[in-house]
Amino acid sequence: MNDRLAIDEVLPLVACGRFPSKSVVGEILPISAVVWREGHDALSATMVVRRPGGARDRTTMVPGAEPDTMHALLPTDAPGMWSFRIEAWSDPFATWRSGIVKKMDAGQDADVLGNEFEVGARVLDVAIARASKAGLHDRATLLTDAATALRGRGDATSRTAPALSDAVAAELAADPVRELVTSGQTHRVWVDRREAQFSAWYEFFPRSTGGWDSDGRPVHGTFQTSRSYIDHAADLGFDVVYLPPIHPIGKVNRKGRNNTLTPDADDVGSPWAIGSAEGGHDAIHPELGTTEDFRDFVEYSADRGVEIALDLALQCAPDHPWAEAHPEWFTVLPDGHIAYAENPPKKYQDIYPINFDLDPEGIYAEVLRVVRHWTSLGVRIFRVDNPHTKPADFWHRLISEVKRTEPDVLFLSEAFTRPARLFGLARRGFSQSYTYFTWKTTKADLVEFCEQLLVHVDEARPNMFTNTPDILHESLQRGGPAMFAIRAALAATLSPAWGVYSGFELYEWQPVASGSEEYLDSEKYELRPRDFSAAEAAGQSLAPWIRTLNRVRRDHPALQQLRTLHFHEVDNDQIIAYSKLDPATGDCVLMVISLDSHGAQEGTLALDMAALGYPADAQFTVYDEVTGSEFHWGPANFVRLEPWAAVAHIAVIPPCDPARRVELTYRSHIVD
Template sequence: MMNTPWMDDAVIYQIYLRVYGEEKGKFGTFTDVQEDLPRLRDLGINTIWLMPFFPVGQIRRKGEAGSPYAIRDFKAIAPEYVDCSKKQRDDEAKVNELGRKQFKNLVKKAHELKMRVLIDFVGDHTAVDNVLLDPANPPEKGGYHPEWFLWPYGTRRQILLGDYPLAPADDWTDTAELNYGIPVAGKPHGDQLWYHDDGDRQAMWEYMIGVLEYWVREFDVDGYRCDFAHWVPLEFWKTAISRVKALKPDVAFVAEAYERTAELVQAGFDGIYAFELYNQLKTLHHEVRNGDPYYEVPYIRNKIEWENSHYPAGYRMMRYTENHDEIRATVMYGGIERSQAAFLLALTLPGMPMIYAGQEWGETVRPPLFEGNFEEMTFKPLNRQGNSALEAWYQHVLAIRRDKTALRKGAIHFVNTSSGRVVAFLRQTEKQIMLILVNFNGDAAGEEVHIELPQAILDACAQEGGQLDDVLGKGLRIHVGSHGVRQEVQLHLAPWQSLILELRKPTHPEQAKTVSGKEKKNGKKR
C-alpha cells in the first residue's frame, strides 16, 4: 500500500463500454472513452475503471452479447470495442492489432491528462469455452490446460465430449471455475481446490500472474479492480501483487470482496469495496421511503468505526452509491436530492469515491450485463443530455474534495448531535479542520439540530477566535469565540441538506449570514 499514495486523491469513474457510445445499437469504443477524457477531467475524475473488454465465450452464453465477466481470452480485445469499419472487424488479426493500438492511445492520453486507468481482472472464473480449454490453443496463448479448472467427479474433462467444468455458483452457468490448488473457506466447491501435482498449480499461477503482468507491461495500465477477490486464495494474491508491483511499483489493486476483507488488505490490496456502508445507506433509504420512524443513521457511524477497528493501518475503502451490480442511485434512494445526500457522505468520508458512468446525469436505467439481465432487454446509450444541473453539482463537490486536504487525508472524528437523522463528523489535519453534516430527514419541515462544537475547533480558535464557513456555497457562517468555553450551535437543515464547514480565521461577520451559537460553560447556558 505504501507504493500507491496517489490513491489517497483518487476519484474513480466506472465505465461500461457497451453503453458508453453515442449511437443506439452500437457499443462504445476505446475512442469514445478517449474523446471523453477531457470532460471527465473537468468533472473532477482522475482515475477511470474500464469494465471487461475481452472476448466473451460462446458456449452457454447469456443473451446475444453474453456477460462481459464470462471471458474467453484474458489477453485479447473484443472487436466490438474497437473503432473500425465492418470490413476491418471481419479481419480478426487486423481488428485485434487496431484494438491494441487504440487501447494504448487511450492509456497514453489519460496519462497526458494526469489521469490513471484501472481495468478488470476476473481471477475466479472464465468462460466455459475459454481458450485454455481448447485443444487447438497454441502455447503462445497459454496452451491447453483442462487441469487448471474444477470438474465434476467422474467426467472426461473434455468440452467436445459434452463435459463442462463446474461453475462457481449455480446461476453462473456461462462460467468455468479456475482451480488455484488451495482450499478457500466459504466458497462453493472450496474443499475441492487441490492438485495431485503441485507443478500444475504453479503453472496455473504463473499463467494468471502473467495476465496481470501483460496489461501493465504492454499497455502501462495503472491497476486492477479484482472481481470477487475473496474467492481467490490469499496466497495467490500475495505472490501476484508482489510480482506486478516489482514491474510497476505504483500499480494499484482494488478488491471487490465481501468476505476476508481485512485479510485481503493484509495480502497487499490497496483498496477494498465499502460494501458495508453501501448496504447501510440502502437500508436507511428503504426505511425513509417507507416512513419507518427508526432511521439507521447512527449505524453509519458504527460502520466507519468498525472499519477503523477491522482493517490494518493505511486501509482505503472505495465508496460508491451505485455500480453495475446495483440499482441506479436516483432510483435506489428515491430522487436526485436523496442520492446527493448519500453521495456527499461517501465523498467526505475517508476513502476513494467512485462514480458509475451516467450517475452524474441522474441516469435511472441500470444497464444489463446481458440482454434480459435486470429486466433490461437492450443496451441503451447513456443519456448525455440528462441533468446538467446535477452534473454541475458533482463537479462542484468533487472540486471541494480536491481542494481540501482534510477531506482526502484527514483523520475522522464523529460529532454528537441532538438528531438521530443527521450524521456529523470532523475531518482534520494539522493545518485544516472541516465539519461535515448530512441530513437524512426528507420531511418538508427539515431538521432542527443542536451540536456542541468539538474540542478540536475550540482549541484551534483559542487565541483569536474563528469561523466555520460552508464551502458548498450557501453563505452560512458560524462564529467561534476565543474564550475556549463550550459552545453549542443550533442549525435548521432543509430536507436532505448537507453542510461542509471549513474552520477559518475570523473576518468581518457582516460578509455572510451568521448563525449565533449558544455558549455553554459548566454545563449551563449563558
Template sequence: MIIYNLFPLLAGPFGKWEPHFKRAADMGFDWIFINPVQKPGYSGSLYSIVDYFQLNPLLVDPDSKLSPDQQIKAALATADKLGLKVMVDLVINHCAFDSELTRQHPAWFVQENGSAAHPFCMEDGHKVVWGDLALFNHQHSSDQEGLYRYCYQIVEYLLELGFKGFRCDAAYQIPGHIWGRLIREIRQKYPDTAFLAETLGCTADQTKQTAQAGFDYVFNSSKWWDFNGAWLMEQYQLVREIAPSVSFPESHDTERLFQEVNGNEAAMKQHYLFSALFSAGVMIPVGFEYGFRHRLHVVNTRPSDWEQPNADLCEFITTVNAIKRQYTVFQEECPTTVLPYQNPNILVMWKASAKTHDEALIILNKDPHNHQYFYAENLGTYIQAGAPLMDVSPEYAMEYIPRPFSYDLRPGQAFVMVTSRDHLPH
C-alpha cells in the same frame, strides 16, 4: 482516488471514449475504471472471458485502420493527456466455461463430475450458480506455478496496453499469498501499478485478510448504510489502518440511485457528498451525474441505452471533488466518529487527519424530503481544534460561523466544516 467508472458497453468502441474521459477530467476525477475489455464467451458477459489476449469485438471499430490493440492504446493515451490514469477489471478468479483453457489445462480448474466446476454463491439460503463460468483452482491446482505465470502474463498484457491499475474482481476468493506474490512481482517491473480489491459481500474480517495481501484500496459498503446503524463504522475502523477504502453511491452492480430515490436530486447530492468525504476514495459509474435510471447490464447494455439527462449534477460533483482534493482529512482513512445529536434525522460526523493537522465536521440532513432544524450553543465543542471552523460546504456556505449556531437544514443538505489542530492526535 477519485474514480469515474466508464462502462464499456454503454460507451461503445474505444474510439468513442474521449468525450467521456474529458467530462470526467472536467469534474475533477483522476482515475477511470473500465470493466473488462477482453473477449467474452458464449454468454456475452463482460465477466465471462473466453480469451484474455483478445479484445471484446463490441469495443473494436471494424472500419479503423488501427488494430484492436492499437485502438485501445490510442484511447488510453488520450486519457493520459487529460491527466487521467485508467484501471481495468482483472478477472482471474474464473474464466468463460467455453474457454480453450478448460481443455488445455484442466489442472488449473476446480473439477466437478469430470469437468470444470462453476462458481456459485448463496443468496438468502439459495445456491446461485454461474453456468457460464469455470472456476480456477488457485488454492489446490497441481500446476499452481503454470496458473500463476498465466495470470502474470494477463496483467502484463493489460499494462502494455496502457492501463495503470486493476480492480481485482472477487479478490477475496483468491488466496492472499497469491495476490501478495503477484502484486510484489508486478511492482518490481511496473512500480506504480495500483491494485484495488473488490471485497463486497465479505465480512469485515475477510476484507481485512484480503487487504493485507498488499492492495492499495478495498471497496467499502457505505452505499448500503442508512446513516444510522453501527456496522459501517465498525467495518471502517477494523480495516482502515490496513488499506484505505473506496465509497460509491451506486455501481455497475446496483440499481441506479436516481431510480431508487424516485428522482430526488437532494438525495443524489447527499449520497455523493457522503461517499466522497467519508473515505479515502470515491467512485461513480457513468450516468450518475445525469440521473440515469436504467441499470447497467454486463451482457445487454449498448450505446443506444444512453439516456437523456434527467438531472445535471456535474457542477455539484466538481465542487465536492475539489473539496476532497484540497483537504487531506478527506483523502485518508482517518479517525472518524458519529457524534450524538438529539435530532435523529441529523448526522454529525467528526474526522481528524492522522497525517496533518486537518480536522473536519460534517453536519448532514439524513432526510432528503424535509427540512431539519440543527442547533448548537457552540460548534467548537464538537472539535478538538482551538482554531475556528471554516465552512467549505459545496452549497450555501456561510461567511462566518455564528455562536450559537442555529440552522434549518434543507432536505439532504450538508455542512462541511474544516479547521486545523495545534497538535497531531496520538
C-alpha cells in the same frame, strides 16, 4: 541486542508484524510505543527510520498524554518499503536534573549536594567528548562552562544555573547522552504513491459509448468513442476511470438481456464471461479496437489527468482458450461437466471459476504474465473482481512480485465480504478495498462502520462506491434525486477514495424487480448509451454537485485522508456530522449531512471542540463550500438542511494551533 528496557505496544503494527503497515507519499504517519523501566530514573526513546535505498534518519520521540507512551511523526515522502524501530534508553542527564531540582526545592544546599554536582558534571563530560569529536566547538564550550560551574564554588543555585539552562537542555536534546540503549523489533511500512489513498473513480462500459444509429438502436462503442466518456469523467473531477473487462466475450451459454438464458443473435453478453476463440485475458474484444487503439486510449486519458483501471477477473467463459488448453484448472463435477459459477440465488452459467488448488504454479505464472502484459501497455491500476473467492496467499505472492519491479502498480479489491476477508486481503497487498458502504444508510450504521475502518487504518484503505453494475441499493430506488446527492456527499467526504458507476449522475434508479438490487435493462448484458449533456441541459443531472464534491476534495487536504475522521453529536438521527483535520496544513473541514431525502431536518450540532484543536468555549467563523455562506459557530449550533436546497454543509474551520495539530495526530491511532 540489549533488552534492559521495555518496549511494548508499538504502532502501527499489522498482524503482529507479519505484514507491513500502509502509508502513501506525503502522509504524516504517527508512530507510538509504550516505553518503561523499573524505578524512577528518566528514560526516553528514539525512532530509527530506514528509508527506501537504505538511508537512515533518527528522531527523538516525545512523551504522550498517557504515562509511558512515546510518539513521533514519520513523513513518508518517497514510495517503497520503509522500516522503523524504537530505541529506548536511560537519560542520565534528565534523571540528574530532576533529582537535583527536587533536592534544592527541599532546601538542601551546596554543603550536602557535592555528590550530585559531580554526577551532573560527569554526565556533561560525556556530552563534551561527543561534541568535541564531532567538531561542534560552540556546543563543547557551552557544556564545559556548565560542568566547570558544577565543580566550582558558590551556592547551589549559582553552581547549577548553567547546567539547568534552556541552552544546555536544547543541546542535550539535540545529541543526548544515552545509557542502557535497548533496540526494539524492526517494523515495515509500505509506502504507495498518493493515488493509492486519494482518488475519485468513475466506471463505464466502453462498449456503451457508441451512441445510437439513425433508427435509435445502440451502436457498439470503441476505444475511440470512449474518449468522450473520458472527457466527461475528467469534467466531473474524476481521476481514475475503471473499465469492466475489455476482452472477447464467450459465445457458449451467453446471457441475454436482463440475465436471460435465451439470447438473441445480436446480444452482446456479459463482459465478465471472458474469453472465446478470439482470445482470452490478454486479448481485446475486436469491436473495441486493437492493442494500439488501447495504448492510444490510455495515453489520451493520461493527457486529461485520468488513469485507466482495468478489470482483473480470474474466471473464464466455457470457450476461453484456457478451458481447452488447461482443463486441469477447473472443477469437474461427477457427471463430467465443468462447474459454473454460482452465488445463490444468482447463477452464472456463462462463467467457469478457476480452481486454484489444482495447478497453483501454472495458474500463478499465467496470471502474472497477463498482468505484466497490461502493465506493458500503460495500465497501472487493476480492479480485481471477487478476490475473496481466490486463495489469499496467491494474491500476496502475485502483488508482491508485481510491486517488486513496478511499485507504482495499484490493486483495488472488489471484496464485498466479511471483515476478516476484507482486511485480510488488504494486509496481503491490496492498495484499496471496496467496502459495505453501499448498504450503510442510517447514522448508527455509518458511524459504527467508519469506526471499524479507523481501527484498520494502517492496513486497509476504503474505496466507497455509491453504486455498481451489480448494486442498486434500495435507498437509491426510493430516495429520489436528493438521495443520490446525499450518498455522493457521504462517499466523497467520509473516504479519501470514492467512486460512482456511470448513470448515477442521471439518477438511474429502476430495479429489474421489486426487492432486487439489479438494474432494469442492466448494462452487464446490453449496450446502454447515455446523453449526459442533454440531461444536464435539462436540469436532470447530478453533475454539478459531483463537480463541487470533487473540487472540494482537491482543495482540502483534510479530505484526502481517513486517519483523523471524527464524529460530532447532533440531536437528530437524520443528520450526521463529522470532521477531518490535516496535520501538515491545519486544513479542517466539518461535514453536516442530512440522511433524509424527502423532508427538511434540523437539530443542534454539538461540536467536540477538542477534536478540532480548540478550547471548549471557542468561537469561530466557518465558510460553507456548498452555499458560499459564512456561519459563526461555537460549541452548540442550530442547523437545518432542506433536500430541495442543499443536503449538506461542508464547512471550512479556521486552522488551530500547530502544536495542537501535532497532538491530535499523535492521538489518531485507535486500538481495538
